Amino acid sequence: MLNQKVAMMLNEIADLLELKEERFKPQAYRRAAHSIETMDKDIQYEYEHGRLREIPGVGEAIEGKIVEILKTGSLRYLEDLKAELPAGLVQLMDVPEIGPKTVMRLYKELKITNVQDLKQAAEQHRLHHMKGFGEKTEENILKGIRYLEESRGRMLLGYAHPIAAGMVNYLKGKGGFELVDYAGSLRRMRETIGDIDILVGSDEPERASDSFVSYPEVETILAKGPTRSAVRLRSGTQVDLRVVSRSSYGAALLYFTGSKEHNIALRTIALDRGMKLNEYGLIKKDTGEVVAAATEEDIYRALGMTIMPPEIRENHGEIQASQLGQLPKLVSLSDIKGDLHVHTYATDGASTMEELARVAMAKGYEYLGISDHSSSLRVANGLDADGLRKNIAEAKRLSEQLAPFRVLIGTEVEIDEKGGLDYPNELLAELDYVIAAVHSRFKMEEAEMTERLVTAMSNEHVTILAHPTGRILGRREGYLFSNEKVFQAAKDHKICMEVNAYPDRMDLGDRMCRFAKEAGVMLSTNTDSHSIDHLNNMRYAVAMARRGWVGPEQVLNTKGLRAFLEWTSS
Numbered sequence: 001m002l003n004q005k006v007a008m009m010l011n012e013i014a015d016l017l018e019l020k021e022e023r024f025k026p027q028a029y030r031r032a033a034h035s036i037e038t039m040d041k042d043i044q045y046e047y048e049h050g051r052l053r054e055i056p057g058v059g060e061a062i063e064g065k066i067v068e069i070l071k072t073g074s075l076r077y078l079e080d081l082k083a084e085l086p087a088g089l090v091q092l093m094d095v096p097e098i099g100p101k102t103v104m105r106l107y108k109e110l111k112i113t114n115v116q117d118l119k120q121a122a123e124q125h126r127l128h129h130m131k132g133f134g135e136k137t138e139e140n141i142l143k144g145i146r147y148l149e150e151s152r153g154r155m156l157l158g159y160a161h162p163i164a165a166g167m168v169n170y171l172k173g174k175g176g177f178e179l180v181d182y183a184g185s186l187r188r189m190r191e192t193i194g195d196i197d198i199l200v201g202s203d204e205p206e207r208a209s210d211s212f213v214s215y216p217e218v219e220t221i222l223a224k225g226p227t228r229s230a231v232r233l234r235s236g237t238q239v240d241l242r243v244v245s246r247s248s249y250g251a252a253l254l255y256f257t258g259s260k261e262h263n264i265a266l267r268t269i270a271l272d273r274g275m276k277l278n279e280y281g282l283i284k285k286d287t288g289e290v291v292a293a294a295t296e297e298d299i300y301r302a303l304g305m306t307i308m309p310p311e312i313r314e315n316h317g318e319i320q321a322s323q324l325g326q327l328p329k330l331v332s333l334s335d336i337k338g339d340l341h342v343h344t345y346a347t348d349g350a351s352t353m354e355e356l357a358r359v360a361m362a363k364g365y366e367y368l369g370i371s372d373h374s375s376s377l378r379v380a381n382g383l384d385a386d387g388l389r390k391n392i393a394e395a396k397r398l399s400e401q402l403a404p405f406r407v408l409i410g411t412e413v414e415i416d417e418k419g420g421l422d423y424p425n426e427l428l429a430e431l432d433y434v435i436a437a438v439h440s441r442f443k444m445e446e447a448e449m450t451e452r453l454v455t456a457m458s459n460e461h462v463t464i465l466a467h468p469t470g471r472i473l474g475r476r477e478g479y480l481f482s483n484e485k486v487f488q489a490a491k492d493h494k495i496c497m498e499v500n501a502y503p504d505r506m507d508l509g510d511r512m513c514r515f516a517k518e519a520g521v522m523l524s525t526n527t528d529s530h531s532i533d534h535l536n537n538m539r540y541a542v543a544m545a546r547r548g549w550v551g552p553e554q555v556l557n558t559k560g561l562r563a564f565l566e567w568t569s570s
Helices: 002-019 025-038 043-048 060-072 076-084 100-110 115-123 135-151 157-173 205-213 246-257 260-272 296-302 318-323 353-362 385-402 446-457 483-492 510-519 533-547 561-569
Strands: 179-182 196-201 218-224 228-233 238-244 275-278 281-284 290-292 338-342 367-370 406-409 412-414 435-437 496-500 523-526
Touching: 002 025, 002 043, 002 060, 002 076, 002 100, 025 060, 043 060, 100 115, 115 135, 157 179, 157 196, 157 205, 157 238, 157 533, 179 246, 196 205, 196 246, 205 218, 205 228, 205 238, 238 246, 246 260, 246 275, 246 281, 246 296, 260 275, 260 318, 281 296, 290 296, 338 353, 338 523, 338 533, 353 367, 353 385, 353 533, 385 406, 446 483, 483 496, 483 510, 496 510, 496 533, 510 533, 523 533
Parallel strands: 196 238, 338 367, 367 406, 412 435, 496 523
Antiparallel strands: 179 196, 218 228, 228 238, 275 281, 281 290
16 A cells, blocks of 8 residues: 555645646656556555666656655655645645636635635635636636535545455464454445445454454554554555444444445344344344354344345345345456456556556456557547557467467547547547546536537447546535436447546445436446556456446356357447
């Protein structure tokens, strides 16, 4: 997680430099931050082996700052920049659609220095006095602030999960504990996580606590006791531990996994059967006899149900389905045969096509789809026609070399404001599949955006609609469109809706996956990888599909190579 910490600090420097209206320095820091965030190696390891300068974007000045962060955990240059400006100005840039130039205008013209000041000014319609601001702008700012407030204090699933998994693996391996899990919304694989909670079932609670605080990534011990402990990791993340007896581990895991609504429904069923259910077990009310406690499965069975996956424990119909023996078979990570949204070094990725293909082979995939950006997305170094044809040739060469594994060639082609695509149809026809995407003009009215998407989806070469809502978790709400019309167009034109695993996208989210399932629309779970390590994010796309009750038959990339090619050509 040190990579993310260093990248975060470099991005913060870029934010502050933009506020100071520096022209070129912010781009340099962002480039270095992007390289560090997407690289597959640990930055501490690279430093110890003298290879920091080999990271794209890291020159002498930035190298010195990275070394200081790694040695001290802080950076004097960053602190000095912070001291030059009011503390709340950087947070203003977290409000969707507000950039550094707008922040400085708000500060200079209205003396706004924090989000609360901005909220008050918008509510009082004081922004009208600024050129370019009107009633619609104020409305959008207030909407963005509400979105920011709702997401504040929550971690992205793709950030929290590796941290928790690392702790669980340590306690199972080095600690030697058999019963260890992360709990709460993380175990239910929600797209954002409030807290990281680790549960251990052991009759040696003090040894479990000792092992927990001895985890090598622990920076500070916040609390330590026989049943509860808390630490702060080097990444800055807090992790809490709860230790319970082995005999009640299943009851505790069920209770602490939740959701609250699911647990309330289970307790109601227990009461109807003359029992009570809590973190210690399922207990007969009249005698105090423990009916079930050791495993979740025992408790569900005693309540007349089959165990259900944690991802769907939200009291959205899963209890009734379980009682009737009608729980759906959900797609699983082992069902996935390939990844169709992957970027290479040719555009804004950090790895070569061959490096990515070999890692995909090692995962047991039958194919990997390369989908570099198209020409008009200049910020991502989009490919012109010649560049795309070079990709086609390289994929053919690798497919022959790695057979029977197949490197497929697609593109993430831009959808223009009228629904047209960035490449001509004759070039799209040369590809194995086409991913269409919106990366601009997010503020269109609902009807206009709906028409834009439907027009793009009517192109005979389009296979997948990428990150369909355009949302960025914690920063940008999705653009407006008619769900009914767009999903109907997907069904009519045999278009897959993507479930994008990039941690700040998770797009489609779980509710839209459920909508797609009920609408009979195919999905495609993809990582949108920009480095080798990102290929591991497939689990998050699969999790969103599972939370939407989606089965393997409704996911395009559960098909083997032959079936996939037949589907795309039919």
